[in-house]
Amino acid sequence: MPSSPDNIIQIKAKILSHKKIAPGYFLLKLDAPAIAKLSLPGQFVHLRVLDSDIPLLRRPFSLHRINPDSIELLYQLKGEGTRILSERKKDEMVDLIGPLGNGFDLTDIPEGKNIVLIGGGIGTAPLVTLTEGLLKRYDRAKLTFFLGARSQELILGEGEIRHSGIDCLISTDDGSYGEKGPVTRLFEKKLTDWKGKPGMVFTCGPKGMLKVMGSLSRRFKFPCQVSLEENMGCGIGVCLGCAVRIRTNQGRDESFEYKRVCKDGPVFWASEVIFD
Amino acid sequence: MPSSPDNIIQIKAKILSHKKIAPGYFLLKLDAPAIAKLSLPGQFVHLRVLDSDIPLLRRPFSLHRINPDSIELLYQLKGEGTRILSERKKDEMVDLIGPLGNGFDLTDIPEGKNIVLIGGGIGTAPLVTLTEGLLKRYDRAKLTFFLGARSQELILGEGEIRHSGIDCLISTDDGSYGEKGPVTRLFEKKLTDWKGKPGMVFTCGPKGMLKVMGSLSRRFKFPCQVSLEENMGCGIGVCLGCAVRIRTNQGRDESFEYKRVCKDGPVFWASEVIFD
Amino acid sequence: MEIKSRLEIDFAGIKLKNPILVSSGTFGCGREYAELIDLNRLGGIITKSITEKPHKGNPPPRLAEVSGGLLNAIGLENEGIDNFLREKLPFLRQFKTSIIVNIAGFTEDEYVRLTARLNQAEGIAALEVNLSCPNVKKGGINFGSEPEILKRLVKRIRASTKLPLLIKLSPNVGDIVKFAGIAAEAGADGLSLINTVLGLSIDVNSFKPKLANVTGGLSGPAIRPIALRMIWDVYKRIKLPILGSGGIMRTEDALEFFIAGARAVAIGTANFVNPRASLEIIQGIKKYLDKHEFKSIKEIIGKLKVNSR
Amino acid sequence: MEIKSRLEIDFAGIKLKNPILVSSGTFGCGREYAELIDLNRLGGIITKSITEKPHKGNPPPRLAEVSGGLLNAIGLENEGIDNFLREKLPFLRQFKTSIIVNIAGFTEDEYVRLTARLNQAEGIAALEVNLSCPNVKKGGINFGSEPEILKRLVKRIRASTKLPLLIKLSPNVGDIVKFAGIAAEAGADGLSLINTVLGLSIDVNSFKPKLANVTGGLSGPAIRPIALRMIWDVYKRIKLPILGSGGIMRTEDALEFFIAGARAVAIGTANFVNPRASLEIIQGIKKYLDKHEFKSIKEIIGKLKVNSR
Ligand SMILES: Cc1cc2nc3c(=O)[nH]c(=O)nc-3n(C[C@H](O)[C@H](O)[C@H](O)COP(=O)(O)OP(=O)(O)OC[C@H]3O[C@@H](n4cnc5c(N)ncnc54)[C@H](O)[C@@H]3O)c2cc1C
Numbered sequence A, B: 001m002p003s004s005p006d007n008i009i010q011i012k013a014k015i016l017s018h019k020k021i022a023p024g025y026f027l028l029k030l031d032a033p034a035i036a037k038l039s040l041p042g043q044f045v046h047l048r049v050l051d052s053d054i055p056l057l058r059r060p061f062s063l064h065r066i067n068p069d070s071i072e073l074l075y076q077l078k079g080e081g082t083r084i085l086s087e088r089k090k091d092e093m094v095d096l097i098g099p100l101g102n103g104f105d106l107t108d109i110p111e112g113k114n115i116v117l118i119g120g121g122i123g124t125a126p127l128v129t130l131t132e133g134l135l136k137r138y139d140r141a142k143l144t145f146f147l148g149a150r151s152q153e154l155i156l157g158e159g160e161i162r163h164s165g166i167d168c169l170i171s172t173d174d175g176s177y178g179e180k181g182p183v184t185r186l187f188e189k190k191l192t193d194w195k196g197k198p199g200m201v202f203t204c205g206p207k208g209m210l211k212v213m214g215s216l217s218r219r220f221k222f223p224c225q226v227s228l229e230e231n232m233g234c235g236i237g238v239c240l241g242c243a244v245r246i247r248t249n250q251g252r253d254e255s256f257e258y259k260r261v262c263k264d265g266p267v268f269w270a271s272e273v274i275f276d
Numbered sequence C, D: 001m002e003i004k005s006r007l008e009i010d011f012a013g014i015k016l017k018n019p020i021l022v023s024s025g026t027f028g029c030g031r032e033y034a035e036l037i038d039l040n041r042l043g044g045i046i047t048k049s050i051t052e053k054p055h056k057g058n059p060p061p062r063l064a065e066v067s068g069g070l071l072n073a074i075g076l077e078n079e080g081i082d083n084f085l086r087e088k089l090p091f092l093r094q095f096k097t098s099i100i101v102n103i104a105g106f107t108e109d110e111y112v113r114l115t116a117r118l119n120q121a122e123g124i125a126a127l128e129v130n131l132s133c134p135n136v137k138k139g140g141i142n143f144g145s146e147p148e149i150l151k152r153l154v155k156r157i158r159a160s161t162k163l164p165l166l167i168k169l170s171p172n173v174g175d176i177v178k179f180a181g182i183a184a185e186a187g188a189d190g191l192s193l194i195n196t197v198l199g200l201s202i203d204v205n206s207f208k209p210k211l212a213n214v215t216g217g218l219s220g221p222a223i224r225p226i227a228l229r230m231i232w233d234v235y236k237r238i239k240l241p242i243l244g245s246g247g248i249m250r251t252e253d254a255l256e257f258f259i260a261g262a263r264a265v266a267i268g269t270a271n272f273v274n275p276r277a278s279l280e281i282i283q284g285i286k287k288y289l290d291k292h293e294f295k296s297i298k299e300i301i302g303k304l305k306v307n308s309r
């Protein structure tokens, strides 16, 4: 994985727009040209939802879209922090640190092979801006986007993906849209349909899903990048609070080291992550 | 002093209007018919500025106006609690307990004597609704309202008071309006001008001012009611957190007992309060 | 009734209709809150600390708000045991809830005499012994943080009453388990954990402490993780039921305490913030038990999973 | 320069350009924050605790947010003294700020050996000895809360270095003054107060503790009143300069610490919330001194008014 660029800044960004796009999902657009300029797909920002002691910590959010002068975050209501964030209004300022983390590795994708993106629920957030990056370099016909969610109204970004001409396959847990079942099962099915193994898989979503992707990637031996989440303190690599277990010794034994999601990640090779 | 009525309620009240009326001063109108019905001038409500752990405690505010279906609070920005309150918007709900405290004592005012109201700064807040009560029973010619503040733009309620036909005397610390100096000095001057002593003085304002009023009331032997403030926990009399020293033994010696501002007050006889 | 029995619990020999009580010093003797909520629905009411003689308490200011917490130094203001027995207790007795009387003394003998007086009274479910008021220092003795004194005092109180005896410990100690163990050995029926944590707050413009007493006791959400840690430590090692408190504001907080090992919980500062907090927590716990299909609150007590990884 | 000299202070033998430092474990070894702020403006940087060998630390999750606070159980993850001397220290040395190296050991000998190694190094202003990491238990020994061990260990470290020695005490004790006194007698030059307070937080749906280590250390605004109380108690009785920390988020908080008796302060958790916090506090204090016409920060240290009523 590439290491995180050192160039990070702290700014106050004005909210350009803020809207609910699905039940419990919000799209936040921030006036942040300086951060936008530095950002890569897969990186994230650390955002202070309010200037208050509660919630105390910043909240990390992936870059959902990197525009020339602005960035967009797609987030899901989860607890108090995101609830308070969701009440912030257009023209108000939020304090941001970014861009943070390594971002996806686009350097080593074999020509001519399938490139797969798999987003589970809010995990779609960082993949959208990645698609844009990939389209600049690869044939759209080679890209396949798998979208999974609990049910139809929580499928995010479909319109946009289809609009860019990428094949989009959908599954929902309740079967209200697309295949019924986990998106990893749909992917596994396709995997056996396809002639060759994918040249690269990018994935983000709930832990359970990433764990399955880790196994699949080891079993079928395709390269798979996962964007991980872990509770964060600093977000920039000093507190060692966001540790995840990463296999060492090429995964040949149980040995591992701790890596920082915020600085060594958030993107890791799925096959190397030890999921609990 | 009358004791606090037992009838208190906890409600969620809708904000009917909320506006800045002077630099750092806000007028908050709440849809609270049930509380309005029970309220007396000099009582207060205990208001939760936000449903959050910070600020933790409620904030006490005097009833500035008691309307048939609503109550109005006049408050000054002070710290975090009032800052957060000032950001609450029309149609939002706030949690209220009230009406609390004893209220002013209107039972024992000798006929024919002057009735004086003295408001220092935000201390004017509880006196306005009191004026309305007094006008129902006493000749407006007998009422005099002293208004004091740091400077002209912080003089509150003058229009309204004059409108109701009450004599209104003004002083400011910086002399930008009315007399220059503390309002208590203006009052003292008038006191010697008047033929008789006032039949009753009602006052509310900063501690220093109330202390002066305490001395004046003992020196010139006129009855004077002060509305006190003290940090509050419960606001209803259980925590004993809002204690003030009240002279016992008719003030003949140093003896005192602690009384609760929230339950035994907030209105006390100025002559009985031991100010630090 | 099915719902009722899921919350019923016996605690240190008291039959509680539900395990949600209100804390000493935050509910007076019930009269004021009776205007706002139905006391009959509470699991129990713990009275303000009662001393033998009326006690004036500390000079004001007695309260200061801090980040996520409240500092108090009331100083045990109360009208004394006579007044309590004459006026407060008869009022409390009207309600269908367990009345726990909290006692505090300035000498060991005073605790014993208070106990003797309360033995005579009717309608008391248990005694809670406040050994840990951080805001009153008579010759510097803090009964709750001197092992020898604690042991002797609890033994003496134990010997003088058949009422269930809850010992409220000070959290301002290094090893809470040690003190809990002493109280257990000396005959306590239950432990109250935790009282307030010593704190200080300063007005940087006047250079004065925000409390006239200088230091005070910290309560509220700020101390919740501290309380939970102490309760869990004690639960693991000491076989006495624990009445948990410290920053419980809402249902989730109360659940944390049960999972950490509290057999009942007391709501303190939250009463000031939301007088309905205790009732809302009772309802919230019922819903939680429903959702997780637990038959009784007992099923979650002390069930913290610690070796699951 | 006039402004500068008002904040200059000597602290336990270190000449600090200003009394605002950043706390151990919350600033790494400076590299990352150097991207965001000018380290030259800090009074000092206290490194993450360094152990002799590289140390892996605790399993995740290692952090949990609580009301007004942060629970952490990092478990002393660090790359060991060799790596520190080779890579971290040379980087830190570039900056015009006082570098204080925080050391932690699993045995007494390890502390002494670490000290010996650091004696050799250049550019170190002082050592801070972490005796109180609440998240690592080797055979249950907590060097900071056993009087005898504390005394012996501080004496041994004292004997092995001429560097100014700050002892960072555990707040998880009953009588902090006692431990402060022991450290003073054993030869400490200054005291660091306070480290994190032991806490626990629980996920009520999974029944798991929010930290894999079960308990962790509470930092942030929630512990501020506790820190202030301990600092004031120690300040009154122990004649050692105090480096105060615990929940300092903004200028006013830092001022409270000075008034309570801290001679310098360290900013910890606030760095995560606002990397500019320390610089903003330096500015804020200058403004405060201006406003109140103090010639030096020294004029406010320990100036809490306690008998004014
Ligand atoms: C690198 C990274 C990128 C992320 N990108 C997105 C995104 O694009 N959109 C989105 O909706 N969410 C994203 N998340 C998750 C998001 O940070 C959490 O949902 C959010 O912090 C929850 O805060 P809360 O106060 O609402 O929830 P609470 O559960 O109340 O939060 C309590 C504490 O736990 C932390 N926390 C809770 N869940 C998570 C989590 N999944 N990851 C990290 N910390 C967590 C919070 O930050 C907070 O400190 C990302 C997380 C990481 C680490």
Ligand SMILES: Cc1cc2nc3c(=O)[nH]c(=O)nc-3n(C[C@H](O)[C@H](O)[C@H](O)COP(=O)(O)OP(=O)(O)OC[C@H]3O[C@@H](n4cnc5c(N)ncnc54)[C@H](O)[C@@H]3O)c2cc1C
Pocket: B044, B055, B057, B058, B059, B060, B061, B062, B063, B073, B074, B075, B076, B077, B078, B079, B080, B081, B082, B083, B122, B125, B126, B228, B229, B230, B231, B232, B261, B266, C064, C065
């Ligand atoms: C009976 C009563 C009636 C009041 N009526 C009014 C009114 O009509 N208009 C108005 O503007 N103010 C009134 N006050 C004062 C008002 O309650 C405080 O200004 C307010 O609580 C400040 O909160 P804060 O968070 O903005 O300030 P902060 O200073 O940050 O508050 C910190 C803590 O101190 C308490 N506190 C601070 N100042 C006071 C004070 N003067 N009295 C009581 N507690 C205080 C706060 O409640 C809070 O707990 C009244 C106070 C009392 C006791």
Ligand SMILES: Cc1cc2nc3c(=O)[nH]c(=O)nc-3n(C[C@H](O)[C@H](O)[C@H](O)COP(=O)(O)O)c2cc1C
Pocket: B233, B239, B241, C023, C024, C025, C026, C048, C049, C070, C072, C074, C076, C102, C130, C133, C168, C194, C195, C196, C218, C219, C220, C221, C223, C245, C246, C247, C248, C266, C267, C268, C269, C270
């Ligand atoms: C204002 C106040 C007064 C208190 N008085 C007493 C008391 O008299 N006796 C006692 O044992 N505990 C007293 N306490 C402690 C509480 O009973 C409780 O143990 C503590 O506040 C922690 O719980 P909380 O955080 O829910 O408030 C008092 C607490 C507060 C806030």
Ligand SMILES: Cc1cc2nc3c(=O)[nH]c(=O)nc-3n(C[C@H](O)[C@H](O)[C@H](O)COP(=O)(O)O)c2cc1C
Pocket: A233, A239, A241, D023, D024, D025, D026, D048, D049, D070, D072, D074, D076, D102, D130, D133, D168, D194, D195, D196, D218, D219, D220, D221, D223, D245, D246, D247, D248, D266, D267, D268, D269, D270
């Ligand atoms: C994530 C984290 C890691 C810490 N690591 C250390 C450490 O390695 N050594 C140490 O002495 N203190 C450590 N501390 C304690 C801090 O140095 C500081 O004493 C404490 O956090 C209180 O200050 P605060 O509330 O400003 O954070 C750590 C604190 C945090 C939050």
Ligand code: FES
Pocket: A231, A232, A233, A234, A235, A236, A237, A238, A239, A240, A241, A242, A243, A260, A261, A262, A263
């Ligand atoms: S969040 Fe601090 S190191 Fe990753």
Ligand code: FES
Pocket: B231, B232, B233, B234, B235, B236, B237, B238, B239, B240, B241, B242, B243, B260, B261, B262, B263
């Ligand atoms: S505020 Fe609790 S008794 Fe007055």
